[in-house]
Amino acid sequence: MATKLYNPFLDFHFDNKTCFLTGQALHSDKDHIQVFPEWMMDSFELADKPFKMLDESMTTYGQLQLPCTPEVAEKFHALEASIQEAARKGYEGMKAIPQLELFQWIGKMLYGVVFNEIQVGIRQSFLSGEQMNFSQALVQKFKNLHAMLQSILVPLEFEHKNPFTVEVFPVDNAENTFMYRDEINTLIYSLRMGDFGLIATLQDNGTHAIYHEEVLEKVKGHTLHPIQFEEICARYFYSAYLFNRLPEYTYMEVPEKVFVEPMPLNDWTMKPIFDNWQVKTYGQVLENFWKPWGYTLFEIIKNPDSPMSFIQDADGNFRSSIDLPKE
Incomplete structure (x- = not known):
């Protein structure tokens, strides 16, 4: 039985003449989709804005593309239209989108960045x-x-639990x-626009939602x-770094679908799934996220036992x- 899933990492095939998702040969330079949704780039005038790559080189949001067949492009265009309509409705619209569709939408953007980073590396x-040095992990x-x-x-049918959470x-x-x-590196993504924000962990089997259960419960409603x-x-973002x-x-694979089963995260070492939380390191991360409001690391961790928080008193x-101010 021919395999249903394409794996470009077997031979590191990342050119612009091959569909990124199926491995099929392309017949036109126009066979591609944008990494970032066109409606999003139009709404926020992103197309010509700079986008920094990992090697410090600069490109633009609009130059980030994925080569693909018209069939794949059609699937993603339909998904984009659905998400665009949901985003227009705001929080309630986005909340109603199924997790799998949100994963596909976010996953295409994040993998699109990965694909373009790999091309730069190649x-x-x-x-x-020199030979390209790429972490096997x-x-x-x-x-x-x-x-x-x-x-x-x-x-694809994900057994027991989804690998991702949005x-x-x-x-x-x-x-x-x-x-x-x-x-x-940690496959985490966040977006804030309209009247909503979202955070996606794309390969943690739902453990971050459990790890942050207390704060999620506190902000609920x-x-x-x-x-x-x-x-x-x-x-x-900090706990994604601690996830070990x-x-x-x-x-x-069976004729009609592919079953995907996550292996248990607990291993023979019996180490906790997350490394120890360090207040100073967390404070440095928070300082970066709070840049619009100007809070410094010193202010944030002035009391190391109770770092600054705007979520709880x-x-x-x-x-x-x-x-x-909002910003």
């Missing part, structure tokens, strides 16, 4: 004459992300807000000030009143 390797993460992204073409929050953003972050949402983002497992998945209750 070009640099060719020019320098990252290869495994990206391979799994790519396989799961093929769910837009091939029916949390959507109501946020009182300033008009025309667009704040996007990703971390391709509340519309967040942007500084509160950014605090949650800081917690997630490399998730593994088994793929079982001294008594541990949700802070519903915040006297700060």
Whole structure:
């Protein structure tokens, strides 16, 4: 039986003449899609804005593309139209989108960045004459992300639990807000726009939602000030760094679908799934996320036992009143 899933990491095939998702040969230079949705780039005038790559070189949002067949492009265009309509409705619209569709939408953007980063690495390797050095752990993460992204073409059934989680929050953003972050090494993504914010962990089998259960419960039912949402983002991005497992998945193909089963995260070492939380390091992350409001690391961790928070007050209750500008 021919395999249903394409794996470009077997021979590191990342050219512009091959569909990134299926491996099929392309017949036109126009066979591609944008990494970032066109409607999003139009809404926030992103196309010509600079985008920094990992090697410090600069490109633009509009130059980030993925080569693909017309069939794949059609699938993603349909998904984009659905997400665009949901985003127009705001928080309630985005909250109603199924998790798998949110994963496919976010996964295409994050994998699109990965694909373009790999292309840059391959070009640099060719020019320098040196072999490209690529972490096998990252290869495994990206391979799994790519396989799961093929769910837009091939029916995939995730057994027991989804490998990914997308949390959507109501946020009182300033008009025309667009704040996007990703971390391709840890496969985490955040976006703040309209009247919502979202945080996606794309390969953790839901463990971050459990790890941050207390804060998620505390903000439940509340519309967040942007500084509160950014605090949650800081917690997630830091815990993604502390996450010390490399998730593994088994793929079982049957004629009508592919079953994807996550392997247990607990291993023989009995180490906790997350490394120890360090207040100073968390404070440095939070300082970066709070840049629009100018809070320094010294202010944030002045009391190391109780770092600064806009989510909860001294008594541990949700802070519903915040006297700060939105940005």
